[in-house]
Amino acid sequence: MKTISVSKAKEFAEEVGIAFEQTGLPRMAGRILGWLLVSDPPHQSMEQLTNTLTASKGSISTTTRLLIQHGLIERISLPAVRHDYFRLRSDTWQHMIGRGLTGEIIMFRQLAERGLGLLGEKTTANSKWLKEMLNVYTFLEQEFPALLERWEKEHQKDLQTVKQSR
Amino acid sequence: MKTISVSKAKEFAEEVGIAFEQTGLPRMAGRILGWLLVSDPPHQSMEQLTNTLTASKGSISTTTRLLIQHGLIERISLPAVRHDYFRLRSDTWQHMIGRGLTGEIIMFRQLAERGLGLLGEKTTANSKWLKEMLNVYTFLEQEFPALLERWEKEHQKDLQTVKQSR
DNA sequence: TACTTTGTTCAGTATTGACAAAACATATTA
DNA sequence: TAATATGTTTTGTCAATACTGAACAAAGTA
Numbered sequence A, B: 001m002k003t004i005s006v007s008k009a010k011e012f013a014e015e016v017g018i019a020f021e022q023t024g025l026p027r028m029a030g031r032i033l034g035w036l037l038v039s040d041p042p043h044q045s046m047e048q049l050t051n052t053l054t055a056s057k058g059s060i061s062t063t064t065r066l067l068i069q070h071g072l073i074e075r076i077s078l079p080a081v082r083h084d085y086f087r088l089r090s091d092t093w094q095h096m097i098g099r100g101l102t103g104e105i106i107m108f109r110q111l112a113e114r115g116l117g118l119l120g121e122k123t124t125a126n127s128k129w130l131k132e133m134l135n136v137y138t139f140l141e142q143e144f145p146a147l148l149e150r151w152e153k154e155h156q157k158d159l160q161t162v163k164q165s166r
Numbered sequence C: 001t002a003c004t005t006t007g008t009t010c011a012g013t014a015t016t017g018a019c020a021a022a023a024c025a026t027a028t029t030a
Numbered sequence D: 001t002a003a004t005a006t007g008t009t010t011t012g013t014c015a016a017t018a019c020t021g022a023a024c025a026a027a028g029t030a
Helices: A006-022 A027-038 A046-052 A057-069 A092-119 A125-164 B006-022 B027-038 B046-052 B057-069 B092-119 B125-164
Strands: A073-077 A084-088 B073-077 B084-088
Touching: A006 A027, A006 A046, A006 B092, A027 A046, A027 A057, A027 A073, A027 A084, A027 B092, A027 B125, A046 A057, A046 A084, A057 A073, A092 A125, A092 B006, A092 B027, A092 B092, A092 B125, A125 B027, A125 B092, A125 B125, B006 B027, B006 B046, B027 B046, B027 B057, B027 B073, B027 B084, B046 B057, B046 B084, B057 B073, B092 B125
Parallel strands: none
Antiparallel strands: A073 A084, B073 B084
């Protein structure tokens, strides 16, 4: 029976921190997510978070609120327990994808529109370029959700397979 | 005949700057891209860039090099002209997509793998979650290029339509 | 060879933003 | 009401980094 190494888990939390920093969230947000991804149990109190991540209460408090607003984690409370716990939401990856990928697609589609609006009716090398950009991102904006739906369907099958193999 | 407003174009460059900042590039990189998207002519000298963006030579020099490395712009030189020009590459949007969307997909797929590696064989609430995450991002990593190829095919058709309508 | 034009590199500055620490607020138990 | 536990908000500090400005390099012109 292999027990998970806490120090390795902390390293992992740091890595996730770096990764999420690249997506625009504060590093601490990624650290919390990273830890919640591998912590046992999957729900952790604020005290546990401050200890394992060696961060201040204030930082954890602010960042957990941010993550809750983004729909990535949720606060849970147990009866007869003073403090709350945080855990990943079951649909966190949907939100991650929506915030990152879908958000970027929409942003660039809007930029292309604005740029074309500036150029007006004139057809220049630039307008040709911008039209192509608008074209791609509009396409992605339509097709990307369809792609995710396709995954969900295939995923349903996977789950059934898992059930059968029990 | 509507002439493009320079001040509006500068505003646009600033907006693109903000947008690209969110994707991890320096703001100045986005400003340059934004200006090149609407400037007339589509190729601009370093002096023109320093003037319109009110930025220092050094900043433009450093940032154009960065953009060239990323494959987003290219340096062009005209015969009998001392200075060089910069312009968008025709395949810039492919690089934008690759850097942003594809990169993010790969990054998160790798994170899920690392997390699962940490948990080992144990099946917990977390491992179930991570497996799902790995599942989605692996799916996206495979299907996203296919999606782009599909666009390119449909795009070929568009171009032919344009030719016919001339 | 001097001079000008063009572009790069580097040192210093300024700005941004994440974080810690402490003050503050709220609620629970005694 | 006092005392304790829990969580939030705010203020200040520090670090990262984009940017400016100046020194420097290279290459073309007189």
